[in-house]
Amino acid sequence: MGHCRLIVDVLIIFISTSTATLDDHIPKVCSYASCQQMSNSSSVFNYCKTQNMTISGRCCFNSTTEGSHTLAGIDLSFCNISREQLKTFKTDLKMVQYLVLDANPLYNCSVEDFRGLTDLYFLSVPTTCSCPGELTAWEDITIQGNITTCQGQITCRQDLVPCPASSHCSGNGPGLAECSCDEGNHGYKCSRQGKFPTAGFAIGLISSTIVAAGVMWCSHRRHTKME
Ligand SMILES: *[C@@H]1O[C@H](CO)[C@@H](O)[C@H](O)[C@H]1NC(C)=O
Ligand SMILES: *[C@@H]1O[C@H](CO)[C@@H](O)[C@H](O)[C@H]1NC(C)=O
Ligand SMILES: *[C@@H]1O[C@H](CO)[C@@H](O)[C@H](O)[C@H]1NC(C)=O
Ligand SMILES: *[C@@H]1O[C@H](CO)[C@@H](O)[C@H](O)[C@H]1NC(C)=O
Ligand SMILES: *[C@@H]1O[C@H](CO)[C@@H](O)[C@H](O)[C@H]1NC(C)=O
Ligand SMILES: *[C@@H]1O[C@H](CO)[C@@H](O)[C@H](O)[C@H]1NC(C)=O
Secondary structure, three states: OHHHHHHHHHHHHHHHHHHOOHHHHOOHHHHOOOOOOOOOOOHHHHHHHHOOOEEEOOEEEEEOOOOOEEEEEEEOOOOOOOHHHHHHHHHHHOOOOEEEOOOOOOOOOOHHHHOOOOOOOEEEEEOOOOOOOHHHHEEEEEEEOOEEEEEEEOOOOOOOOOOOOOEEEEEOOOOOEEEEEOOOEEOHHHOEEOOOOOHHHHHHHHHHHHHHHHHHHHHHHHHHHHO
């Protein structure tokens, strides 16, 4: 029974997201309980206001006319966030462009701490943390006392990530990039030609099979219970 409940809930969440408003979408990180004070002149909100974004708690969102809301900026200063805690917010921060982490216990940060944040354009960290990827990943780094700002993420510099022919480079967050084969090529150094099933297709197929199997399993259980 527990499994059926779960599958039904998942389906309901999946259906309801398409009509949800911003209020239903605000991630917990926007009202993170460990946060102390927040500057009333936060640079995040100045940025959001000039971009006409919607502000809520410590976050601001890019709301499109199609009704989707993307967390674009967040001020997490004075929030007692360690590198471990930062990991737990990663999913919510995926599309973030403007991230302030000042005055947090962050030491010796690595590129892994910011993996996947491909849209990040402005990052402000305690000087004890330093910009992930340093000058290979940022156009401009400024150190002012205990705050370091990293601006203009550089992705896929040709001299740093030389991708072989028949492949292209894609960024994976500050200081991280990978080469992927162009369509129609695969194998070692993308030198083999011909169609290769893409991962996206395979994943889509598997997950829809699981949902279908789950629904069938549930309805079967309901029938056997009624008998
Ligand atoms: C920010 O707060 C300080 C004191 O807390 C106040 O003097 C200042 O006017 C405030 N600035 C704005 C833009 O609200
Ligand atoms: C924000 O809105 C104002 C007034 O509606 C408009 O003048 C301005 O161009 C907008 N800015 C952006 C970046 O869309
Ligand atoms: C907001 O999202 C739209 C659609 O994804 C995008 O075209 C636009 O550039 C975004 N605005 C900002 C300020 O990033
Ligand atoms: C900050 O977080 C640590 C655990 O990560 C905790 O031990 C400590 O008490 C917290 N400090 C404050 C001031 O909340
Ligand atoms: C920076 O350091 C000074 C003194 O070392 C301290 O008073 C201040 O609160 C710190 N600011 C931040 C944002 O960490
Ligand atoms: C950060 O790195 C410095 C120098 O490598 C080291 O002395 C320090 O202990 C490290 N701090 C933490 C919290 O790991």
